[in-house]
Amino acid sequence: MVLSFGLEILVSCGLETYTYLYPLNTDTIYSDPTVGYYKFTHNTDNDLDEFLGYEIFYKFYTPDSSEILSDRSSLENVYLATESPITVKRFSRLRLKRLSDHRLFDTRPLLEIPMEQRGTPWVFKFDFSPLLKTPKEPPVLIWYQSDGTTEITRFTLLRSSRLEAKEEETFVPDQFLETDPDVTSMNVTNIVQAKGRIAVVFAIAGFGRKLDTTPIYSNVIFLNRSSSTNDVLVIDLRQ
Numbered sequence: 001m002v003l004s005f006g007l008e009i010l011v012s013c014g015l016e017t018y019t020y021l022y023p024l025n026t027d028t029i030y031s032d033p034t035v036g037y038y039k040f041t042h043n044t045d046n047d048l049d050e051f052l053g054y055e056i057f058y059k060f061y062t063p064d065s066s067e068i069l070s071d072r073s074s075l076e077n078v079y080l081a082t083e084s085p086i087t088v089k090r091f092s093r094l095r096l097k098r099l100s101d102h103r104l105f106d107t108r109p110l111l112e113i114p115m116e117q118r119g120t121p122w123v124f125k126f127d128f129s130p131l132l133k134t135p136k137e138p139p140v141l142i143w144y145q146s147d148g149t150t151e152i153t154r155f156t157l158l159r160s161s162r163l164e165a166k167e168e169e170t171f172v173p174d175q176f177l178e179t180d181p182d183v184t185s186m187n188v189t190n191i192v193q194a195k196g197r198i199a200v201v202f203a204i205a206g207f208g209r210k211l212d213t214t215p216i217y218s219n220v221i222f223l224n225r226s227s228s229t230n231d232v233l234v235i236d237l238r239q
Contacts, residue, residue, distance in 0.1 A: 019050045021206040021218035028121075029223055031231050036128030036139070038223040038233075039148070040204060047118045050208040050216065053109030057091035057220075058159070060188045061199045064229050068201055072222040075203065091203060092182045095158035096141060097168065104168075105155070108215065109207040111141075123148040126157070126202060126223070128233055131172065138170035171200065173237040195237045199229070 028041035042054075061068050071089050096105040111124070123144040130137035143152040159169040160182045169175050176183065178192045191198045206218030224232045 019048070019208065019210055019216055021051055021208055021216060022046050023206060023219040024204050024221040026221060026225060029221070029225055031223065031225070033231050033233050036131065036233060038126040038202065040124055040221075040223060041146075042113060042118075042120070042122040042124070043206070044119050044121055046113075046206055046208075046218075048208075049115075050210060051113070051118065051206060052208045053112040053206075055108060055205045055207045055217065056094040056110050057203045057205070058094055058182075059089065059091045059201050059203075060182065060186045060191075061201065061232075062188065062191065063197050063199045063232070063234050065199065068199065068224070068229050068232060069227075071201075072203075072224070075220045076222065078219070090185050092160045092185075094202075095161070095168075096155035097158055099140070099154050099156060104158075121146045122152075128171070128235075131235065136172050136174075138172050171235060173235060176237055192237065197234050197236050199232045199234050201232060 022043045022045040024040050025043050028039075028043075030039045031037065059071070075089060093106075094110060096110060097103065098105065113122070123146060125142045125144065126139065127142055128139040130139055138156045140154045140156055142154045144150060145152060156168075157171055159171065160180070161169060162177070162180060169180060173195075176192050176198070178184070178189045180192075183189055183192050188198055190196075202223045203220045204223065205220045208216050210216055
């Protein structure tokens with residue numbers, strides 16, 4: 001008898017099981033780095049009790065760095081199970097603040113899909129176009145209905161907090177400090193010191209918990225899908 005990967009699959013004569021979470025379908029990812037956005041769609045194959053939502057990770061690079069594609073290749077070809085890109089490639093977890101009530105989201109999963117909503121192909125958009133405004137505004141994550149245009153809610157994108165936690169660090173250029181934990185861990189301190197151009201890459205993993213509450217991840221999918229680096233978002237840190 002052949003069982004779907006979306007279910008718990010029997011192993012070792014039925015004495016042990018494991019749960020498979022589906023990653024994002026790469027055919028549903030769209031981007032336009034000139035305007036500054038990425039869109040992805042919830043994979044409705046994850047219609048099982050263990051699935052809870054999505055974890056979102058980011059990492060900074062020098063633009064056109066060879067590490068961008070090598071990191072994507074190595075992570076997308078590995079089933080992480082109970083690990084995350086944080087422990088593998090120095091990624092940071094994104095944080096979110098809902099604009100409607102200023103609620104901070106920093107729990108797992110970051111982007112929760114409630115049980116009753118998992119069969120809907122929700123559309124999510126990373127919108128960096130606010131950085132083109134004067135004065136610049138923080139980029140946002142927008143949750144849309146499946147039509148991709150009817151907005152449900154939006155969140156401000158927040159980076160890793162500083163040790164002193166005096167501000168909520170967004171992706172606005174003047175909030176990048178050379179002492180930020182993600183800046184130092186990702187080896188882009190020189191770019192921040194020089195107020196240069198910094199590339200940002202986002203990676204998405206389905207997240208859930210087994211019956212024993214052990215966390216589980218799907219394969220990681222990067223939102224930059226090109227075989228080169230021409231679809232990677234770049235932030236100019238000059239004011």
